[in-house]
Amino acid sequence: MAKRIEAVGVTAYYGTFKAIEDITMTIEPRSVTALIGPSGCGKSTFLRSINRMHEVLPGARVEGRLTLDGNDIYERNVDVTAVRRNIGMVFQRPNPFPTMSIFDNVVAGLKLNGVRKKSLLDDAAEKALKSANLWDEVKNRLGKPGAGLSGGQQQRLCIARTIAVQPAVVLMDEPCSALDPISTGAIEDLIFELKNEYTIIIVTHNMQQAARVSDRTAFFSISQTGDPGRLIEHDVTSKIFTNPREKRTEDYITGRFG
Amino acid sequence: MNPPSLPGSTQSAEPPEREQSPWGPERRLPESTPAADAATTRAQEARVPVDLGRRKSLNGEKLFRWLTTGSGAAVLVIIVAIAVFLIAKAIPAIQGDKVNFLTEKTWQVPDRVFGVAALAFGTVYTAVIALIIAVPVALGIALCLSHYAHRTVATTLGFVIDLLAAVPSIVFGLWGREYLIDPVRDLSAWLHKYFGWIPIFGSDGPYGKSILLGSLVLAIMILPIITALSREVFQQTPKMNEEAALALGATKWEMIRTAVLPYGRPGLIAATILGLGRALGETIALAMTLGGTFVISWDVVEVGGNTIAANIANHFGEADDFGRGALIASGLVLFAITLVVNVTARVIIYRRREFRSAL
Numbered sequence: 234m235a236k237r238i239e240a241v242g243v244t245a246y247y248g249t250f251k252a253i254e255d256i257t258m259t260i261e262p263r264s265v266t267a268l269i270g271p272s273g274c275g276k277s278t279f280l281r282s283i284n285r286m287h288e289v290l291p292g293a294r295v296e297g298r299l300t301l302d303g304n305d306i307y308e309r310n311v312d313v314t315a316v317r318r319n320i321g322m323v324f325q326r327p328n329p330f331p332t333m334s335i336f337d338n339v340v341a342g343l344k345l346n347g348v349r350k351k352s353l354l355d356d357a358a359e360k361a362l363k364s365a366n367l368w369d370e371v372k373n374r375l376g377k378p379g380a381g382l383s384g385g386q387q388q389r390l391c392i393a394r395t396i397a398v399q400p401a402v403v404l405m406d407e408p409c410s411a412l413d414p415i416s417t418g419a420i421e422d423l424i425f426e427l428k429n430e431y432t433i434i435i436v437t438h439n440m441q442q443a444a445r446v447s448d449r450t451a452f453f454s455i456s457q458t459g460d461p462g463r464l465i466e467h468d469v470t471s472k473i474f475t476n477p478r479e480k481r482t483e484d485y486i487t488g489r490f491g
Numbered sequence: 492m493n494p495p496s497l498p499g500s501t502q503s504a505e506p507p508e509r510e511q512s513p514w515g516p517e518r519r520l521p522e523s524t525p526a527a528d529a530a531t532t533r534a535q536e537a538r539v540p541v542d543l544g545r546r547k548s549l550n551g552e553k554l555f556r557w558l559t560t561g562s563g564a565a566v567l568v569i570i571v572a573i574a575v576f577l578i579a580k581a582i583p584a585i586q587g588d589k590v591n592f593l594t595e596k597t598w599q600v601p602d603r604v605f606g607v608a609a610l611a612f613g614t615v616y617t618a619v620i621a622l623i624i625a626v627p628v629a630l631g632i633a634l635c636l637s638h639y640a641h642r643t644v645a646t647t648l649g650f651v652i653d654l655l656a657a658v659p660s661i662v663f664g665l666w667g668r669e670y671l672i673d674p675v676r677d678l679s680a681w682l683h684k685y686f687g688w689i690p691i692f693g694s695d696g697p698y699g700k701s702i703l704l705g706s707l708v709l710a711i712m713i714l715p716i717i718t719a720l721s722r723e724v725f726q727q728t729p730k731m732n733e734e735a736a737l738a739l740g741a742t743k744w745e746m747i748r749t750a751v752l753p754y755g756r757p758g759l760i761a762a763t764i765l766g767l768g769r770a771l772g773e774t775i776a777l778a779m780t781l782g783g784t785f786v787i788s789w790d791v792v793e794v795g796g797n798t799i800a801a802n803i804a805n806h807f808g809e810a811d812d813f814g815r816g817a818l819i820a821s822g823l824v825l826f827a828i829t830l831v832v833n834v835t836a837r838v839i840i841y842r843r844r845e846f847r848s849a850l
Contacts, residue, residue: 286738318740328731332753341749342739391735398739 235262235432236302236319236401238283243297244461245278245287252278254461256297258451262401265424265433267443267470270453271485275462276436279453280404283434284320285313301401318346321400325407327387329379329394336375338390342398357397365393366423385416392423396431403427405435409442421446440486444474452482577823584816592820597785598802600814607799607824609785614798614825617702617777618770620791621709626763629714633721638747649722656715664779667708668700672780675704679792694793702796705781709773713766720765724758725751757840764836771829774800799825 238260245253253275260266268276281287282295285306299306306316329338339358340348348354358375362368367389371382379390388408395403405424409417424433424446437443443450451467466473466482477483585592587603595606632652636645679698686692728751736746752759778801782794803818810818 284738286734289734289737314740314742316740317738322738324731324734324738326731328729328735330732330735330750330753331729332756341736345736345739345741345745345749394735394739 235430237262238402238432238434239298239300239303240279240283241298241300243279243282243295243299245275245282245295246293247278247290248292251461253282253453254463256464258464258467260432260434261449262432263428263430264448265428265435265446267447267450268434268436268453269438269440269443269450269485270462270465271455272438273458273462274453274455276451276453277406278462280406280434280436281322283402284317284322284404286317286322318342318398319400320402320404321395321398322404322406323388323391323395323408326411327384327391329382329387329390331378331380333379334376335371335379335382335390338379339393339397341394346398358393361393361397362390364396364427365389366419366426367393383416385412385419388412388416388420389423392420392427396427400431402432402434405433407436407438410438417442440474444470450474452477452479452485454481454485574826577819577826580816581820581823584813584820587813588817593824596787598806598817600806600810600817605817607821609787610797610799610802610821611824611828612787613702613781613796614771614800614828616789617705617709617781617796617798618767620702620706621713621770622763622767624706624710625714625717625766628710629717629721629762629766630759632714632718633725634747634751636718636722637725638743638751649719652715652718655711656719660712660773660776661779663708663712664776667704667776667780671707672699672704675701675707679703683792691789691791694790697794698792699794700780700782700796701794702781702791705777705796705798706791708776708780709770712773712776713769716769717762717766720762721755721759724755724762728754760836760839764832767832768829771825771832772800773798774804777801778804799828 240259241257243253243256244251256275256279268280270276278287283299283306285295287293287295295307301316301319305311306320329335330341333341336354336358337344339361340354343354343357348357359368359372362371367386370386371390379387382390388411392403392408409420412420421442424435427433428448435443435446447470449468450470450473452465452473453462454465455462466477466479468478473482474486477486483489588595588605589603590606592606594608595604596609598605598610632648636649640648676698679692679694679701680696682692682703683695687695732750732754733746736749739749741749777798781796781798781801783797783801783805784795785797786795788795799821803822807815807818
């Protein structure tokens, strides 16, 4: 299930503005990789390049090579929707579909894939909600609107919706930044469980979070405003946080900058 | 329907249990200390009178409040005044009618035989046909403007469509009866030839001023309002919901079906009903493009068709006092139809409230 992602010389633009430059890194399957760095350093842009959500914005484009288990996801005849089905994404703010019930939210991706059989949808919804540690809280109100849940529950609902289509990779763009510490803890526990099945890449501003949940950490930074973001250092999390190779990484994680 | 319960509200609703406070029930205020005494004294010394100003008896706040309340009340007064006027003028005419006003189809006021049955049917039927033509087109234009067209194209096209709303209805009527009538004749013949087995295209001619012509003109007239409103609601779809759909592997059309259309549905219904309201009340364009008959027929291509408003426009000039009363009575029926349509729209929109409130 889980797959390896390789980025070679990835550069992303918004129109003429170069947001990230020459990112090269390998992300191993069944691991959690945290992307950290100051605001505007391009970690979210890099994340959105991985499932081709970057190009949704007008004028945005990506150069370089990004592969999923060796398959170039930017090749010309690749189906974008297939890429996104294989590489799911959880967003910064919980975004369940407001007009849909909890159940319909979870199975939205399956329905897009043409799954119509009620029994299949029921099983998939239960499995996804259980994996997202949400089943016990919502099993008696699956028909109620997803937007009626608390922020933390909504985010777990979004995670359930993402993993219901059984992607190989799950991208998370600051998934806890809109949540309280208890909900954050629940999501972090969940990430720890999910890495047994998925490759997880998480963008976070919270360095304790990166240290808690990730196996490897990538530090992004910019030299000054207007410059493209670059990958400064990518290593095992414990090494990044105790004995970083780069001075800039050390400055950032010790709070001297950023 | 219950509003969605706020998470966590059940816990916070319980009164805090005093007995379990960490200090126990016998907790007292801290013993007075020199430091605490000094603080109290300072607080007393500091109690200098503060000028908090006085409430003015007549201020802008109050004035504005009365203005807005007055405006709101004026709407009610106007509606009631119109209803009273219609009823007062209509009663003598209905009493003078030899037949049942609601079930009679013909309009022979000098013989005291008249009724709204055919007119009311024609009003609703013409409007519904116009909606069936206009709504899909308006939806397509609105989606094109909000999600497909390049921004400059969308702005220009949106402007042109708004311009359509500025054309006076008499101009539409003239255009319909002088120009559009010929293509509609051909279209009617074509529809009859290939779809004549469907009763609504059953007539074998002659073709001309028909429900089809009237509805087409009407459809063009209500297109701008439906388009403008639907585009507005489509544009308001939260970006994060669109991205959620795309990230699940939706194509653009699937994204629109998953995120945009469900979000815009209540607005779409409201836009349709507004268009229907305009279609029901449209007068002069229909007076000029419908045949003006007094029969109930589902056939859209035959010469014929009539509506309450068109009939009023056609007959008001020549009517005597009693005849005007009769026309006003038909106006009362139109008023009632419009009311029912609007209430239905409200019910449809509010039924989805459980999901709306979560937005």
